[in-house]
Amino acid sequence: MTLVEEYLQIRKYSEQICEPLQTEDYVVQPIVDVSPPKWHLGHTTWFFETFILKPFSVNYQVYNDEYNFVFNSYYETVGNRVIRTDRGNLSRPSVNEIYQYRAYVDEAMVKFLATTLTDEVKELLILGFNHEQQHQELLLTDIKYILGNNPLFPIYSKDRKEVLAIQKSEPGFINISEGVYEIGYDGADFSFDNELNRHKVYLHDFSISKTLVSNAEFIEFINAGGYENFNFWHAEGWDWVKNNNISAPMYWHLIDGKWFNYTLAGLLPIDLTAPVSHISYYEVYAFASWKGMRLPTEFEWEIAAEHFNWGERWEWTESAYLPYPGFSKAPGAIGEYNGKFMVNQKVLRGASIATPKNHSRITYRNFFHPHLRWQYTGIRLVK
Amino acid sequence: MTLVEEYLQIRKYSEQICEPLQTEDYVVQPIVDVSPPKWHLGHTTWFFETFILKPFSVNYQVYNDEYNFVFNSYYETVGNRVIRTDRGNLSRPSVNEIYQYRAYVDEAMVKFLATTLTDEVKELLILGFNHEQQHQELLLTDIKYILGNNPLFPIYSKDRKEVLAIQKSEPGFINISEGVYEIGYDGADFSFDNELNRHKVYLHDFSISKTLVSNAEFIEFINAGGYENFNFWHAEGWDWVKNNNISAPMYWHLIDGKWFNYTLAGLLPIDLTAPVSHISYYEVYAFASWKGMRLPTEFEWEIAAEHFNWGERWEWTESAYLPYPGFSKAPGAIGEYNGKFMVNQKVLRGASIATPKNHSRITYRNFFHPHLRWQYTGIRLVK
Amino acid sequence: MTLVEEYLQIRKYSEQICEPLQTEDYVVQPIVDVSPPKWHLGHTTWFFETFILKPFSVNYQVYNDEYNFVFNSYYETVGNRVIRTDRGNLSRPSVNEIYQYRAYVDEAMVKFLATTLTDEVKELLILGFNHEQQHQELLLTDIKYILGNNPLFPIYSKDRKEVLAIQKSEPGFINISEGVYEIGYDGADFSFDNELNRHKVYLHDFSISKTLVSNAEFIEFINAGGYENFNFWHAEGWDWVKNNNISAPMYWHLIDGKWFNYTLAGLLPIDLTAPVSHISYYEVYAFASWKGMRLPTEFEWEIAAEHFNWGERWEWTESAYLPYPGFSKAPGAIGEYNGKFMVNQKVLRGASIATPKNHSRITYRNFFHPHLRWQYTGIRLVK
Amino acid sequence: MTLVEEYLQIRKYSEQICEPLQTEDYVVQPIVDVSPPKWHLGHTTWFFETFILKPFSVNYQVYNDEYNFVFNSYYETVGNRVIRTDRGNLSRPSVNEIYQYRAYVDEAMVKFLATTLTDEVKELLILGFNHEQQHQELLLTDIKYILGNNPLFPIYSKDRKEVLAIQKSEPGFINISEGVYEIGYDGADFSFDNELNRHKVYLHDFSISKTLVSNAEFIEFINAGGYENFNFWHAEGWDWVKNNNISAPMYWHLIDGKWFNYTLAGLLPIDLTAPVSHISYYEVYAFASWKGMRLPTEFEWEIAAEHFNWGERWEWTESAYLPYPGFSKAPGAIGEYNGKFMVNQKVLRGASIATPKNHSRITYRNFFHPHLRWQYTGIRLVK
Incomplete structure (x- = not known):
């Protein structure tokens, strides 16, 4: 082309x-x-x-x-x-x-x-x-x-069920051994400046889930009182829950005791097997705490990523959005692209069903503030 | 009809x-x-x-x-x-x-x-x-x-100069003598519940201007430092000026030392002879203080109104929006029409160039919070 | 002296x-x-x-x-x-x-x-x-x-029961006849500039209560759901109730089904016969609406005032705080005393148990914003 | 003892x-x-x-x-x-x-x-x-x-000049070679839970300053227009500067063209040789950008720390406050001590002139939000 x-x-x-x-x-x-x-x-x-x-x-x-x-x-x-x-x-x-x-x-x-x-x-x-x-x-x-968020819940397109892309994956965990690994992009194609400078990191043993957390698993968290128990939350996450009356992922509605969610195809019953989405980092952290597990760092994620299904959710990591060793801003306006946002945000890895084809790679670093939920965000656990 | x-x-x-x-x-x-x-x-x-x-x-x-x-x-x-x-x-x-x-x-x-x-x-x-x-x-x-308020200043209609309605009136003051007067609507046609119960009020001698304050006169106030001198303002008006960086009526722009204002016909040079408009009660009060005059009460205004040109501006009065003697709310939803707003607002009298024909009368009581400016508001002085 | x-x-x-x-x-x-x-x-x-x-x-x-x-x-x-x-x-x-x-x-x-x-x-x-x-x-x-507002409710003085001053008054209403009356101070002693310029007003027939509304009567309003029914409230009053979770006068606490209030003598059971106090204009208006009555204007109040017990509560009136005819500010800093507050406030008349002796008179005009409650405010009804 | x-x-x-x-x-x-x-x-x-x-x-x-x-x-x-x-x-x-x-x-x-x-x-x-x-x-x-922040600038103690603790250090940089290093506390004495789990990290070559940035150097940044040039700042840092009119470290006052700062001994002329203090992470980052350098990560800092003078300033690092590998919260209230704050904060290392004796060690992790300035914070640069 x-x-x-x-x-x-x-x-x-x-x-x-x-x-x-x-x-x-x-x-x-x-x-x-x-x-x-x-x-x-x-x-x-x-x-x-x-x-x-x-x-x-x-x-x-x-x-x-x-x-x-x-x-x-x-x-x-x-x-x-x-x-x-x-x-x-x-x-x-x-x-x-x-x-x-x-x-x-x-x-x-x-x-x-x-x-x-x-x-x-x-x-x-x-x-x-x-x-x-x-x-x-x-x-x-x-x-x-x-x-x-319109009270009439208009349909964008009946064909966008949002879950077509979801592939069945084998449950289970991938074990990665302690050692020095390489992180970052060093290919010949395009990448953003925030992925550059491939460099070494030291990782400890970890096991990372092959699959994303499903809606069914998240409903268990809700039913177990996860949104009412401060123990699972960061202090700022708990404030966010209280101040905004949060009790479920964005777009979820409990109607006559049954969970529905707004999708681009309209208001539909929750698909229990689909990966949970539209959740903040605060919710993801609380869910992991409740499970007795944790989130991966972006480095752990990158090393294990070749084993994952691709393109379902942007996955919150525990890593803060920070410069890689040797990072430097380009001069002029283009230099404002990434570097000036490297504070107060968390890294997300992967790609979602909204990501254009060819616009993703294993080293891609997305980033959002921890309270944001309107992206197709998801959860992958580490133990 | x-x-x-x-x-x-x-x-x-x-x-x-x-x-x-x-x-x-x-x-x-x-x-x-x-x-x-x-x-x-x-x-x-x-x-x-x-x-x-x-x-x-x-x-x-x-x-x-x-x-x-x-x-x-x-x-x-x-x-x-x-x-x-x-x-x-x-x-x-x-x-x-x-x-x-x-x-x-x-x-x-x-x-x-x-x-x-x-x-x-x-x-x-x-x-x-x-x-x-x-x-x-x-x-x-x-x-x-x-x-x-769009940076492109789009034109609504070239034919809406907004000043066509303005009639030339003789300058000068109308003198009204002390005594008992009757206020409020008692005709057979429609009126709002807030105008009903024609009743007596006692007025003292006053002289009320035949004409509205013009843009030229208001520019004098600006040039005399009216927006920088707290002495002319209510305490809450002064806070409003400082907190919102107010230095001219709404829609006014000083471009290369010349005043323009946005009109429905686009951004145009100020018409010096037209009545000033898009000003808050706070500004109107400050202007009157600077002039050594005051605003009329709504009762003074109503008694003198037959002598005024009609339909140019809604005119701020000194009166607070309060129920007339004997006022009572209608039952049900219709009763929510007026009564529940009778606190913290000022009465405006008259009608503006935006008022539909046949939708005005001398007893009509309009009302807004004192900081609002987006109506075609104006100033008539009393001494 | x-x-x-x-x-x-x-x-x-x-x-x-x-x-x-x-x-x-x-x-x-x-x-x-x-x-x-x-x-x-x-x-x-x-x-x-x-x-x-x-x-x-x-x-x-x-x-x-x-x-x-x-x-x-x-x-x-x-x-x-x-x-x-x-x-x-x-x-x-x-x-x-x-x-x-x-x-x-x-x-x-x-x-x-x-x-x-x-x-x-x-x-x-x-x-x-x-x-x-x-x-x-x-x-x-x-x-x-x-x-x-300290969680320890410290006592100011055991001797300040706050109700000692309350005199028993005969229940009933005083009838005043329609006509021209004189309002404002014209004596030889001190008064504030806002009371000066004694002038005529026209009053219509009215009946004003001899007594203030009691705590017992206010509890009836609470029990009748007065704080949950928007019909009795101004729109801004209703917003105030909702935004601040108001359900009783300031300092009131419902403990094991019994009403207590904080007084200068500590937290005590409500005295049912004492005049209700520490209520906003919004609450006073809602109470009057519920009773099918209204508040007096400050002019009605002044004309009837010689018949009242003195010094119990500052009484909210329906009048907005506005200048009397002929009001003018003194030059210099002293002129900032009253005039610049004459917008967005309501007039209160009378004097309270906190008012120093000799610091009150029938023409005295106090004023506060309609949501304020920390003064000893009260209710007198008109029908 | x-x-x-x-x-x-x-x-x-x-x-x-x-x-x-x-x-x-x-x-x-x-x-x-x-x-x-x-x-x-x-x-x-x-x-x-x-x-x-x-x-x-x-x-x-x-x-x-x-x-x-x-x-x-x-x-x-x-x-x-x-x-x-x-x-x-x-x-x-x-x-x-x-x-x-x-x-x-x-x-x-x-x-x-x-x-x-x-x-x-x-x-x-x-x-x-x-x-x-x-x-x-x-x-x-x-x-x-x-x-x-009291306009009277009261003195806490004439003997607290705040700079007595500052030791002269040799200027220059310490070079650390690439490799795997160990981080975290594993001694027998007390440490907080956030320092535990000594673990390996991979560091790249870096050179870290022996000395802290002085007031004189920071005045150069001010004089070079550092607070007026968005290029040096994070986007959120720049918003913070604009919204709060920041133009110097906290407690600094420019009086007749000369810099003073409030100290516990009162308002005194700036000591040019003392390390700059009372600056936010945003300012520290902007200063480093202006210098063409960067801040250390908390791991770089810990590895080099034995070469530093002790106890002058808490030093901002580039690291976000995150759990170490294997971190787990204690059960009950004590578990709320550190873990629930591990989001949206930056790590500071070292100890300041306000730190009690015996309450510091090389592995100690302090943390604050990036805009805060009231601690004795300082800057150490890396290149």
């Missing part, structure tokens, strides 16, 4: 994700962590315009100067921006205008990609691909939040 | 106000006081369905049971409701669905209005007309807020 | 109120509305120093320049000040240092009062007396809050 | 720290992280009473049942407690009462320690010693906060 073909395929997939939406669904921002779908469509376009077309494409005419203010996410280097909590307050640019903006930038990109590209540009391009793929995952989870 | 004709005319006008909107503009709620336009369209429809069709129209089939939850504004009697701050988080029902809901209820209403109506129903119907007209005014001011 | 004698008597009484305190009780500020007792002692001293000694007493040496920052309450004219919420964060000046400050200023005042005083100074002096008396009332209610 | 002697010595030192205080200084809580000194004195006493006397000392009479509610810090196992933000709202128990409580418990402890003690009791006793020593450090830093 040529770079142009890859560009067009990725760009098209973002729009395909939005096909089932009504115009109104593109606009709202019910919580600060969720962005309006139209913002994702605009922001990913702005990324190519700002970091490739403007600096490298001669004679490129910026589509609209005001869009830098509207679609900048967090790049301080690139100027002022709409504060994050205001994204859902902007009815304009309209959805149609944003699709026109996409078409304009795509046309300019296709022309530009037909020219001779430097290695620097190629690298930025691949970064842009991966950036848009990250937003594709967010698009889907943000859409789920927007629809799933 | 028959009741059916009046019904259809009023219902149509709500939709006419929304004609210039794009779908996205119907959805957002940038501050808690502003409701999404689609919510207004749904809520006014729900009002007729809930208070007329459901109790009085035999065999009426409720359009959608969930809508009671979505479109109830504050009627505790009628059950639970979406909390006010969440109105802008709901992408569904979509704009189209709400227009279908309107059409369904309108059809049922037209059929019902062709039957013999009791006096009770006629009264509720007239209340529904007036209720929808109140929301028409809010629709326009909410739309102005949604567009006017 | 000479001015010096009066000065010394008033100053001494502030210290007498504090006699039962331990040093620690002088320091804390559990809510923003309550000030630490040591702050009251310092602030009232600062008032005499700032408004009398500094401008009028030749050669007066300011005790400590920093105290202006520490003891200014809200006078913007007099410079910066510790923000109100920080008063309880200051351990210094210590209680001893503040008593020394009082002694220093008192000595200077006694010397100064022996000189020939201008009328301006005499007026300021009388204002200072009344100012300190206002703080004496707050001292006692703030002390009650500090002790009454 | 016998256990009784050690007990008495430690208990006495807490009181010695408070000797320079006035009663009022014991009471206030200016921010949630700071506790009133009298609370520390009571809480450490409650610890011995609750975990030793009540369960193990036959016939021990609890001093006051209410104190469990007042002095419990965070032990959910032991029942309800005063919420942390309310500690400064309690004037009672008074300082004298708390000293009496200490005397009562000390007397009971001395008697009890004269009996034959089981190993379990001995362990709890040593934990109680270490617990009180931790609070001694907090006592001093909390006192500094209480006095240092």
Whole structure:
């Protein structure tokens, strides 16, 4: 596949994700962590315009100067921006205008990609691909939040049962022996800067589950009073439970004594055999404590990962999101990509049913604050 | 005009106000006081369905049971409701669905209005007309807020200069003599319960301005440092100025030393001769203090009102919003219309350029919290 | 009594109120509305120093320049000040240092009062007396809050049963006839600026209770579900009830099915015949609604007041705190005394068991925000 | 030294720290992280009473049942407690009462320690010693906060210059070679559960500074615009700087162009050669970025620590506070000591000039949230 073909395929997939939406669904921002779908469509376009077309494409005419203010996410280097909590307050640019903006930038990109590209540009391009793929995952989870927190529980698509991807795996544990292991990416393909610098770590003996914790197992935790017993929780996790009246994973509803959950295919009975999802790190930690087990570190996870089924859930690890030895930020705006978030977050490993194909690898490091639940997060235990 | 004709005319006008909107503009709620336009369209429809069709129209089939939850504004009697701050988080029902809901209820209403109506129903119907007209005014001011706080400053309509209605009035003061006057509505037509019980008040000599304070006069206040001098302000007004960095009326922008304001026709230079607008009670009070004058009470205003030009601004008064002697709430949900808001608000009198025709009278009492500015508020001075 | 004698008597009484305190009780500020007792002692001293000694007493040496920052309450004219919420964060000046400050200023005042005083100074002096008396009332209610919200319920004084002052009054209503009445102070003695400008008001027929609502009657309201029925409440009152889990007056505790309340003499069983107290305007309004009655306006209250027992409770009125006709602020800091608070507050009339002797009169206007309860507030009904 | 002697010595030192205080200084809580000194004195006493006397000392009479509610810090196992933000709202128990409580418990402890003690009791006793020593450090830093944020800048003690402990160290870096190292405590003496399980880690080559960053170096960072350049900061660090208007370490004041800082000996000119202190992790990270260096991990720090001067500052590390391999919580209330805080905090290593003698060791792990500054924190760089 040529770079142009890859560009067009990725760009098209973002729009395909939005096909089932009504115009109104593109606009709202019910919580600060969720962005309006139209913002994702605009922001990913702005990324190519700002970091490739403007600096490298001669004679490129910026589509609209005001869009830098509207679609900048967090790049301080690139100027002022709409504060994050205001994204859902902007009815304009309209959805149609944003699709026109996409078409304009795509046309300019296709022309530009037909020219001779430097290695620097190629690298930025691949970064842009991966950036848009990250937003594709967010698009889907943000859409789920927007629809799933509407009292009418609208269906995104009857065909998205969310569990099709789940493969049956053998139960049991994988034993890994104590010793020095290598961690991080050193291949020739793309990776983010936070995975680089393959380096040695010392691991102790551990046994890690082949399978993810299922909904049935999590219901046992609920029924055993897991949400009412402070002993299983971090102090900050317990505060979070109390302050937010948490008593089940996100999207779960107890209706006439039976558990349902909102899925992209609508409100459905819980599938007991599917891996539990939409849980915070705090809940994952409490569940593991109740089980008398623990979570893997991201290093343990990476070493054992070849034995796992792929692409079901993002799996919380016990590791904090920190730089690898020798990590250094790139200069300029691109350097704001990862490094400045390396505090107060936990690492997640794997990939979920919302992750675009080809946008995952064993060394990939995802990260979220410990209270967040709107991603397809899951639990893998270690003993 | 028959009741059916009046019904259809009023219902149509709500939709006419929304004609210039794009779908996205119907959805957002940038501050808690502003409701999404689609919510207004749904809520006014729900009002007729809930208070007329459901109790009085035999065999009426409720359009959608969930809508009671979505479109109830504050009627505790009628059950639970979406909390006010969440109105802008709901992408569904979509704009189209709400227009279908309107059409369904309108059809049922037209059929019902062709039957013999009791006096009770006629009264509720007239209340529904007036209720929808109140929301028409809010629709326009909410739309102005949604567009006017967007960094792209989109135009609602080039023909809405907002100042066409302003009539030139003679400067000068009207002198009213001390004595007992009568206040409140006692006509045969519709009025709200808060205007009823015409009663006597004792007024002292006062002189009230024939004209509203102009933008030019307000710029003098700004230039004289009015926003920087605590002496002119209430303590709570001064806190409001400091906490919100207020230095001009809402929608005003100082660009290269020249004042512009956002209007429904876009961002335009300030019209110096037009009455100042979009100011809080706190600002109005400070302006009057700076002038060495004061605001009228609502009683002074009502007695002098026949001499005023009509329909330019809602005019802040010094009066708190309190019940008239003998005021009593109607039983049931309708009784929640006015009485329960009679604390912590100030009375405004008059009508603004956003007020629907026939929806105003000299005894009409509007009311808002003292910090609010998104209505077309104005200043009339007394000395 | 000479001015010096009066000065010394008033100053001494502030210290007498504090006699039962331990040093620690002088320091804390559990809510923003309550000030630490040591702050009251310092602030009232600062008032005499700032408004009398500094401008009028030749050669007066300011005790400590920093105290202006520490003891200014809200006078913007007099410079910066510790923000109100920080008063309880200051351990210094210590209680001893503040008593020394009082002694220093008192000595200077006694010397100064022996000189020939201008009328301006005499007026300021009388204002200072009344100012300190206002703080004496707050001292006692703030002390009650500090002790009454401590889980150990310490006793202030066994002799302060709080109900000794309550006189038995005949039940029944006083009928007042429609007509023009005169309101406000026009005597030769001291009054605050907010009571001045005696003026005419028109009152309609009303009947006002001779007695205050008792604890027994209020318990009936509680038992009838008054705190669970939104119909009796203002919308903002209902929010207040829900957000703060209010289910009884402040200081009330239901212990083994029996009502107790914290008093200055400790935690005691409720006296059923005593007037209910420590209730907000919201509760008072809800109680009146439940009874099918209403509160008096401050004008109705003033006209009927000669028939009431005196000094039991501050009585909430339906009137908002607004300027009387012709009200004008004095120039300078003294002008900040009352006028700048004339928004968002309700008027209370009467005097309570915490009011110093000689610090009350029929025209006195007290004022608080509608949610506040730590004063000895009460209910008188009108029908 | 016998256990009784050690007990008495430690208990006495807490009181010695408070000797320079006035009663009022014991009471206030200016921010949630700071506790009133009298609370520390009571809480450490409650610890011995609750975990030793009540369960193990036959016939021990609890001093006051209410104190469990007042002095419990965070032990959910032991029942309800005063919420942390309310500690400064309690004037009672008074300082004298708390000293009496200490005397009562000390007397009971001395008697009890004269009996034959089981190993379990001995362990709890040593934990109680270490617990009180931790609070001694907090006592001093909390006192500094209480006095240092008072506008009068009261002096704690003229003899506490805070820099006497600072030893001159040779500048330069220590080079450590790549390899497997051992981390954690495995001695025979006391350590906290979070240091246990000595285990292997793999370290890469690094060079760590022999000295701490000085005030002079930190002033260079300020003068170079370090607080105004987002590039050096984490995104959350930058938000913290902006939201709190941070422009220098805590306690620093720029007076007439010269830097002063509040010390326990009062407001003094900055000592340029002393190690910088009272800085958050965010500032430390930004400083290191500006220098082109980084912070050590806690493992790097521990391996190099034998070469450092001791007891100057608690040194922020890059490590998140996480469990060591094999960590497990003790059952019951004692198990709440460390484990439940292992999220969202950073590890600090070393000891500060506020740390009691004998209460530190190379494996000791302290931890705080990244924005906190009131401890004697410092910076050691790695390259």
